[in-house]
Amino acid sequence: MDCNxxxxxxxxxxxxxxxxxxxxxxxxHLQNCPNCRKERENVVSLDNILKSFAxxxxxxxxxxxxxxxxxxxxxxxxxxxLIYPEEPRVLQMITIFDGRNPRKRYTPSYKEWYDxxxxxxxxxxxxxxxxxxxxxxxxxDAYDQALKNEKSYNPKRPFEGWFYTIMRNLWYKKVKxxxxxxxxxxxxxxxxxxxxxxxxxxxxxxxxxxxxELNAIIQEAIEKLEPDCRYAIISIYxxxxxxxxxxxxxxxxxxxxxxxxxxxxxxxxxxxxxxxDKL
Numbered sequence: 001m002d003c004n005x006x007x008x009x010x011x012x013x014x015x016x017x018x019x020x021x022x023x024x025x026x027x028x029h030l031q032n033c034p035n036c037r038k039e040r041e042n043v044v045s046l047d048n049i050l051k052s053f054a055x056x057x058x059x060x061x062x063x064x065x066x067x068x069x070x071x072x073x074x075x076x077x078x079x080x081x082l083i084y085p086e087e088p089r090v091l092q093m094i095t096i097f098d099g100r101n102p103r104k105r106y107t108p109s110y111k112e113w114y115d116x117x118x119x120x121x122x123x124x125x126x127x128x129x130x131x132x133x134x135x136x137x138x139x140x141d142a143y144d145q146a147l148k149n150e151k152s153y154n155p156k157r158p159f160e161g162w163f164y165t166i167m168r169n170l171w172y173k174k175v176k177x178x179x180x181x182x183x184x185x186x187x188x189x190x191x192x193x194x195x196x197x198x199x200x201x202x203x204x205x206x207x208x209x210x211x212x213e214l215n216a217i218i219q220e221a222i223e224k225l226e227p228d229c230r231y232a233i234i235s236i237y238x239x240x241x242x243x244x245x246x247x248x249x250x251x252x253x254x255x256x257x258x259x260x261x262x263x264x265x266x267x268x269x270x271x272x273x274x275x276x277d278k279l
Contacts, residue, residue: 001025006036010043011262017243046265046272050237053218060126060135065119072143073114079146080110082155117160124164127238128171130230131223142167172249178228179250179260221271229264236261 006029012018013026030037084107108116125135145166146153153162222233235246247257
């Protein structure tokens with residue numbers, strides 16, 4: 001195997017996804033190639049950084065929730081009327097019998113309900129996309145879709161779950177379309193400028209920044225990835241899915257998903273290298 005072939009397989013090698021024959025070929029090459037050994041360290045470093053980052057609580061910026069659309073805020077009332085048809089709603093107490101002991105629950109005002117709903121859904125949209133602009137667009141697109149399918153909503157079922165399903169399906173549809181596009185082959189030789197070129201090394205970040213700043217850099221870099229690349233990173237590192245599970249959700253072959261995760265990590269490495277060069 002030459003350097004390009006080995007580097008294409010390093011991600012699978014590190015994650016123990018190769019068969020015994022491929023594993024032996026890669027291992028033998030690594031013993032004799034310092035450049036590819038360094039690239040293996042890079043793959044391991046990026047994996048460790050992403051795993052550590054995924055354990056942190058990923059939150060959007062403070063300004064993310066300050067963009068409330070007044071049009072959307074008033075439009076959602078059609079669903080509130082389905083969920084809470086009783087009058088008056090504000091300060092109304094409803095007695096519910098759960099067997100022996102009656103309990104009371106507070107029926108919220110529309111503003112209370114919407115403010116909580118919007119914040120919860122936007123957080124979930126951001127968790128799906130890891131991109132603030134796309135999270136807002138996804139939330140608005142989900143509203144349009146929900147309005148078109150208003151008659152299919154059963155008020156006896158949780159509205160939040162119904163709406164999130166719409167939002168999630170819309171996002172996956174977009175990612176599937178991105179993942180199935182024809183992508184020109186981007187060899188590692190082209191990406192790195194040849195086997196002898198010094199490869200980007202995310203671990204260098206650890207020597208220059210503290211944990212908080214590192215998380216901000218990783219978050220910014222992931223936000224700038226294409227949707228399908230972001231999906232690949234989120235699936236493997238945030239949701240602990242297997243390659244097979246992630247591929248099935250995208251309706252692509254497992255080998256195609258492996259190519260996608262490699263492309264995603266190469267793109268992320270490039271963005272991190274650009275950041276390192278500016279520090």
